[in-house]
Amino acid sequence: MLKRKCNTVYFNERHHLTDEVVARCAEAMITNIFPDNLPDEVITHLTACESCNERVIKLYEDVKDEPEIVQSIVLKHQSVNKSSTSFIKIFRYAAAAILLILIAGGSYFFLRPASTEKLFFRYFEAYPNIKTVKSGEAGTMSKALLYYEVKDFDSAILLMNDILLREKNNAEIMFYLANAYLAEGESENAILWLKKSAAENSDFSDQINWYLALAYLQQNDTKTARSHLEMLAGKNNFYREKACKLIRQLR
Amino acid sequence: MESPEVVFRLEKFNHQVSFMLFYIAVLRDVVIAKSQEEDLSLVKSDFNTLIVKYQPMAGIIVQQLTQHRKFSQDKHNDFVQQLLTNLLDKKKVIRSSYDDQRLFRNFIWKIALNEARNIIKAECRKQRLTCDEENLPAESLFTRNTSENDLIIQDVIGKLHCRVLSYMHLRFKLLLCLKALYDLRVFPTDIKLLFFNQKDLKINDFQAVSDSLNFFYRSDNGKLQRFELISPFLNLAAQTNTDASSYWRWTNNETIKLIQFLNDRYLMELNRETFGHLLERYFQNFQNDIQFIDDNL
Numbered sequence: 150m151l152k153r154k155c156n157t158v159y160f161n162e163r164h165h166l167t168d169e170v171v172a173r174c175a176e177a178m179i180t181n182i183f184p185d186n187l188p189d190e191v192i193t194h195l196t197a198c199e200s201c202n203e204r205v206i207k208l209y210e211d212v213k214d215e216p217e218i219v220q221s222i223v224l225k226h227q228s229v230n231k232s233s234t235s236f237i238k239i240f241r242y243a244a245a246a247i248l249l250i251l252i253a254g255g256s257y258f259f260l261r262p263a264s265t266e267k268l269f270f271r272y273f274e275a276y277p278n279i280k281t282v283k284s285g286e287a288g289t290m291s292k293a294l295l296y297y298e299v300k301d302f303d304s305a306i307l308l309m310n311d312i313l314l315r316e317k318n319n320a321e322i323m324f325y326l327a328n329a330y331l332a333e334g335e336s337e338n339a340i341l342w343l344k345k346s347a348a349e350n351s352d353f354s355d356q357i358n359w360y361l362a363l364a365y366l367q368q369n370d371t372k373t374a375r376s377h378l379e380m381l382a383g384k385n386n387f388y389r390e391k392a393c394k395l396i397r398q399l400r
Numbered sequence: 401m402e403s404p405e406v407v408f409r410l411e412k413f414n415h416q417v418s419f420m421l422f423y424i425a426v427l428r429d430v431v432i433a434k435s436q437e438e439d440l441s442l443v444k445s446d447f448n449t450l451i452v453k454y455q456p457m458a459g460i461i462v463q464q465l466t467q468h469r470k471f472s473q474d475k476h477n478d479f480v481q482q483l484l485t486n487l488l489d490k491k492k493v494i495r496s497s498y499d500d501q502r503l504f505r506n507f508i509w510k511i512a513l514n515e516a517r518n519i520i521k522a523e524c525r526k527q528r529l530t531c532d533e534e535n536l537p538a539e540s541l542f543t544r545n546t547s548e549n550d551l552i553i554q555d556v557i558g559k560l561h562c563r564v565l566s567y568m569h570l571r572f573k574l575l576l577c578l579k580a581l582y583d584l585r586v587f588p589t590d591i592k593l594l595f596f597n598q599k600d601l602k603i604n605d606f607q608a609v610s611d612s613l614n615f616f617y618r619s620d621n622g623k624l625q626r627f628e629l630i631s632p633f634l635n636l637a638a639q640t641n642t643d644a645s646s647y648w649r650w651t652n653n654e655t656i657k658l659i660q661f662l663n664d665r666y667l668m669e670l671n672r673e674t675f676g677h678l679l680e681r682y683f684q685n686f687q688n689d690i691q692f693i694d695d696n697l
Contacts, residue, residue, distance in 0.1 A: 169414055176421055218418075218424075
């Protein structure tokens with residue numbers, strides 16, 4: 150019985166891998182790129198069937214130290230990648246052309262003042278984790294910050310709330326928690342924790358003002374958002390330029 | 401090679417692989433099949449010619465068994481001659497015990513290997529040398545820290561790596577399970593690579609799991625706990641619902657296969673314990689490679 154998938158025969162009449170599949174497996178071992186179009190049954194057979202496994206390994210051992218063969222295989226892979234890349238390029242140019250036409254035709258829509266929601270997404274980026282976790286603090290704290298870093302904000306919020314139950318005055322965690330809430334679209338909670346953080350520690354005042362402005366922006370409260378932005382625009386700080394730009398866009 | 405068999409098989413080329421590799425795969429297989437046909441006729445009709453045909457194999461076996469010992473070239477040649485003579489003397493046994501459904505070259509390889517070991521052991525006893533072949537060579541490989549042993553270990557590690565590579569993407573599962581079975585240090589990358597083809601999967605806490613795995617290091621019931629910790633990840637990666645003990649059993653089976661492979665094909669005498677030592681060395685060599693794959697996937 151021949152097993153077929155996508156018009157490709159994987160097994161021969163004796164229920165062993167075909168020559169081409171054997172070669173493909175050896176090729177995968179050489180290039181270290183796993184053939185994602187090989188079904189699991191092939192891999193299962195390969196690990197279970199001593200005869201096929203020996204064929205693949207012996208073929209690999211025969212050719213792996215032959216630079217000409219290895220080079221030809223690597224070149225083939227590169228050219229396949231290149232051709233797929235050039236296809237992607239053509240596709241991208243076509244998409245860009247269509248986009249240009251759309252821009253030209255519908256420039257009116259683009260010239261309209263941006264909505265607060267759009268502005269929020271344009272400017273919001275969760276504050277990067279710069280907190281150093283000491284070895285003694287490892288555990289919930291490092292886990293919480295890890296979740297925060299990898300943008301798993303739900304888990305980060307749970308753990309940070311847990312930390313704040315024990316360390317009620319931890320302004321840094323309050324600040325990161327506010328960021329996590331903001332990323333999750335919960336601006337009310339974000340504002341609450343940003344204000345608490347500001348009350349505990351003034352080191353983050355610029356950052357807090359910036360994220361408060363964004364939180365109010367998310368709530369569509371442009372007036373309060375602008376007041377925080379103006380505070381930032383009025384003095385020399387990291388957010389000054391962005392704040393000025395955002396104020397202009399809010400007009 | 402002009403043969404209808406070769407042409408027939410080459411015609412099945414489907415352009416999914418380098419033609420050169422496909423061509424070599426076909427030729428290798430056809431040559432082995434032709435050789436088997438020849439062996440089947442020779443084993444019945446002309447046993448002497450058959451043994452002469454396998455003379456190079458005898459040379460390879462002796463060379464591999466003596467490569468790290470101080471035997472002269474003359475002695476080496478004597479061993480080969482002795483081995484061929486012994487094989488000729490075993491004509492009746494070989495004829496009666498050979499099952500013609502199996503490859504003769506594999507069958508004769510095993511017989512020749514045992515014979516060669518006996519010859520070398522006898523010579524060692526005669527010369528009153530400490531002969532590793534007599535007392536668990538694999539054991540002494542890891543206990544005696546010599547440059548010779550290092551060379552042998554490196555060689556075997558290379559063979560093990562070939563075998564591990566042949567598991568394709570399943571090799572990440574195999575390596576993680578082997579680490580769990582042999583209480584070896586697990587790195588976050590080891591778990592992360594189970595999901596190398598599922599980049600948008602929302603799992604990030606590999607560090608916490610690897611820390612937990614390492615926490616059970618050589619503790620009572622640690623193995624099952626380690627398998628219980630990794631099984632959700634293995635299940636998620638393979639979209640299955642297998643329990644930890646099944647993964648443990650699977651790893652045991654694969655371990656036996658790996659040991660048999662190294663013992664049969666590469667003249668080792670590994671057992672489960674010495675295989676553990678080999679794995680430790682393997683991971684010392686290849687952990688960086690694993691990290692490299694992770695960085696490039």
